[in-house]
Amino acid sequence: MATIKDVAKDSGVSLGTVSKVINGLHVREDSRLKVEASIKKLNYKVNLNARGLKAQRTNDIAVIVPTMENSFFTLLIDNIEKELTSRGKRMLICISRNDKHKINSYIEMARNSKVDGIFGVSYSNIRNSLLQDMPFVSFDRHFGGSIPCISSDNYMGGYLAANVLYSKGSKKLLCFWTGSDKTSEPYKRIDGFKEFCHTSHIACGVITHTDFDQTDTDMMYASEMFRNMVRKEVASIVRDGKCVYDGIFASSDHLAYLIKQELASYGIDVPKDVQIVGFDGIPVRGVGKPIVSSIQQSVESIAAAGVDVLMKLIDEGSAESNITIPVEFVDGGTTR
Amino acid sequence: MATIKDVAKDSGVSLGTVSKVINGLHVREDSRLKVEASIKKLNYKVNLNARGLKAQRTNDIAVIVPTMENSFFTLLIDNIEKELTSRGKRMLICISRNDKHKINSYIEMARNSKVDGIFGVSYSNIRNSLLQDMPFVSFDRHFGGSIPCISSDNYMGGYLAANVLYSKGSKKLLCFWTGSDKTSEPYKRIDGFKEFCHTSHIACGVITHTDFDQTDTDMMYASEMFRNMVRKEVASIVRDGKCVYDGIFASSDHLAYLIKQELASYGIDVPKDVQIVGFDGIPVRGVGKPIVSSIQQSVESIAAAGVDVLMKLIDEGSAESNITIPVEFVDGGTTR
Numbered sequence: 001m002a003t004i005k006d007v008a009k010d011s012g013v014s015l016g017t018v019s020k021v022i023n024g025l026h027v028r029e030d031s032r033l034k035v036e037a038s039i040k041k042l043n044y045k046v047n048l049n050a051r052g053l054k055a056q057r058t059n060d061i062a063v064i065v066p067t068m069e070n071s072f073f074t075l076l077i078d079n080i081e082k083e084l085t086s087r088g089k090r091m092l093i094c095i096s097r098n099d100k101h102k103i104n105s106y107i108e109m110a111r112n113s114k115v116d117g118i119f120g121v122s123y124s125n126i127r128n129s130l131l132q133d134m135p136f137v138s139f140d141r142h143f144g145g146s147i148p149c150i151s152s153d154n155y156m157g158g159y160l161a162a163n164v165l166y167s168k169g170s171k172k173l174l175c176f177w178t179g180s181d182k183t184s185e186p187y188k189r190i191d192g193f194k195e196f197c198h199t200s201h202i203a204c205g206v207i208t209h210t211d212f213d214q215t216d217t218d219m220m221y222a223s224e225m226f227r228n229m230v231r232k233e234v235a236s237i238v239r240d241g242k243c244v245y246d247g248i249f250a251s252s253d254h255l256a257y258l259i260k261q262e263l264a265s266y267g268i269d270v271p272k273d274v275q276i277v278g279f280d281g282i283p284v285r286g287v288g289k290p291i292v293s294s295i296q297q298s299v300e301s302i303a304a305a306g307v308d309v310l311m312k313l314i315d316e317g318s319a320e321s322n323i324t325i326p327v328e329f330v331d332g333g334t335t336r
Numbered sequence: 337m338a339t340i341k342d343v344a345k346d347s348g349v350s351l352g353t354v355s356k357v358i359n360g361l362h363v364r365e366d367s368r369l370k371v372e373a374s375i376k377k378l379n380y381k382v383n384l385n386a387r388g389l390k391a392q393r394t395n396d397i398a399v400i401v402p403t404m405e406n407s408f409f410t411l412l413i414d415n416i417e418k419e420l421t422s423r424g425k426r427m428l429i430c431i432s433r434n435d436k437h438k439i440n441s442y443i444e445m446a447r448n449s450k451v452d453g454i455f456g457v458s459y460s461n462i463r464n465s466l467l468q469d470m471p472f473v474s475f476d477r478h479f480g481g482s483i484p485c486i487s488s489d490n491y492m493g494g495y496l497a498a499n500v501l502y503s504k505g506s507k508k509l510l511c512f513w514t515g516s517d518k519t520s521e522p523y524k525r526i527d528g529f530k531e532f533c534h535t536s537h538i539a540c541g542v543i544t545h546t547d548f549d550q551t552d553t554d555m556m557y558a559s560e561m562f563r564n565m566v567r568k569e570v571a572s573i574v575r576d577g578k579c580v581y582d583g584i585f586a587s588s589d590h591l592a593y594l595i596k597q598e599l600a601s602y603g604i605d606v607p608k609d610v611q612i613v614g615f616d617g618i619p620v621r622g623v624g625k626p627i628v629s630s631i632q633q634s635v636e637s638i639a640a641a642g643v644d645v646l647m648k649l650i651d652e653g654s655a656e657s658n659i660t661i662p663v664e665f666v667d668g669g670t671t672r
Binding site: 060068069074075077078081085090091092093094095102109224285287 | 396404405410411413414417421426427428429430431438445559560623
């Protein structure tokens with residue numbers, strides 16, 4: 001098995017530089033690239049058993065989220081906290097705001113055994129090499145290798161959305177997507193959506209905006225720029241007071257809600273004229289349903305599965321790498 | 337100065353029991369009461385300088401909140417996190433769900449120097465004796481003694497709400513209160529409201545429900561029980577299709593929003609027939625205004641002042657005890 005010395009020799013940099021790269025500290029970009037190439041080439045692995053398992057447990061788990069301005073994340077954090085508390089663990093919150101340095105500082109904490117592990121609810125770029133052989137569980141983003149990823153069944157979610165719209169009478173479907181790009185796990189929703197339309201031989205359009213991130217997908221917090229984009233896109237699919245599509249699948253409940261409002265401004269009725277299905281399905285308390293018809297992610301199951309896998313990783317050094325959580329359709333009044 | 341031995345002698349219990357009480361661990365109720373009485377009588381104080389200041393800093397701060405299901409708390413946490421990060425500190429979150437044991441476990445962490453201090457955004461009962469001479473800053477709740485409390489100018493907030501309603505034409509005012517009871521800092525809003533009505537010689541009614549806590553005051557998460565209560569109360573102030581009051585001050589924006597919806601179901605228009613002013617004033621992004629006209633708390637100032645005072649307490653052992661943050665009126669469309 002390759003050692004840290006082999007990596008240093010192969011990449012032609014000092015041991016200290018290799019150590020810095022492994023521990024997520026700053027080194028010159030060219031050195032980092034060399035070290036990462038050697039790590040890959042030599043298949044070097046930090047020995048988690050040797051290092052981590054014997055170290056003292058702190059019972060602290062760090063949770064990284066990009067923002068608090070999104071009720072899906074808030075609800076997920078709330079459920080992760082419940083799961084951790086029931087296991088006698090505490091939760092540190094890192095609100096990353098997509099800041100690489102902040103994320104790296106938390107990863108470093110895990111490496112220094114100041115926290116036992118990390119639950120990364122983050123869409124930011126973290127270098128894979130940083131996470132190898134570390135107790136790290138990801139939500140909705142694959143880092144490859146042995147890093148477990150928990151995600152809702154995004155492909156089936158998109159498929160189900162199209163299926164529901166079609167079986168409730170819509171014949172021309174649109175997928176309206178804002179969020180992360182093709183490389184992301186949630187993007188599979190579009191693939192599932194297209195697949196249903198394709199096999200059912202129905203018309204299907206796609207609008208994608210990958211320049212907006214999760215920070216912008218909350219009804220309460222949507223920025224003016226986001227609202228303007230929705231306004232413009234809806235204007236482009238309305239002709240002579242009618243919508244070109246009669247069924248829309250939106251990438252979030254809040255986007256679905258904004259689309260509904262925009263259509264209303266043209267006198268287009270939802271769900272009579274156009275049916276809309278969102279994604280997330282956070283139930284409004286006391287109502288029990290989301291604000292729109294939606295493909296519901298189970299935050300309870302995501303939190304439970306994520307914490308389970310993380311604990312296994314901490315205690316045993318390895319765990320299953322991918323866990324997919326089923327989704328289901330919930331009627332929220334924007335479908336017939 | 338009294339020592340821990342003096343307290344044990346005076347209360348007639350063992351040193352170990354006194355220590356447990358001081359450190360927030362469980363002891364028999366009668367023993368606890370005896371120890372607390374002696375602590376008060378002898379004016380015993382843990383020597384923070386001797387104990388805390390020399391201990392190693394962890395740079396971790398615990399923040400206790402009752403719930404995440406309230407956008408005011410979420411926004412406040414977000415701002416506290418910003419303040420802590422800018423000072424190189426990390427944030428541990430304790431979602432107390434009003435569970436005494438959870439709160440005590442975090443206080444114990446602070447006592448054991450596992451965190452440097454606590455920002456308690458909590459309305460739960462914490463025994464004063466636990467917090468004496470500990471780096472603890474409270475939001476919206478006075479614990480007396482040397483424990484700093486940060487709060488918005490609640491009295492002025494209530495006064496301002498009444499003043500705004502009156503100066504915009506309302507002549508019969510109602511204060512609709514749900515939340516913590518008379519002993520709480522926010523309750524002063526009612527006092528300020530009444531004071532304005534009294535000095536201005538205008539009619540003024542008050543509805544109070546102290547059986548609901550902050551968990552229930554979010555539009556997105558209001559429970560069915562809460563909604564039913566609002567429905568019933570609104571029914572009680574509507575006669576022959578008209579509202580008995582023409583100006584309502586609600587204890588939160590979300591309550592204000594629910595009242596507006598209820599009035600609408602009777603065909604009563606807001607703000608034409610009835611003006612409503614809420615409290616909190618969380619601005620909707622991209623809109624810049626809250627969902628209702630409101631008395632706005634400055635979460636940025638609350639977070640900055642709270643973290644400032646906490647740092648002073650940690651570094652110097654003492655800090656100013658009460659800081660009041662100014663509030664202001666923000667038009668959100670429910671006033672004329």
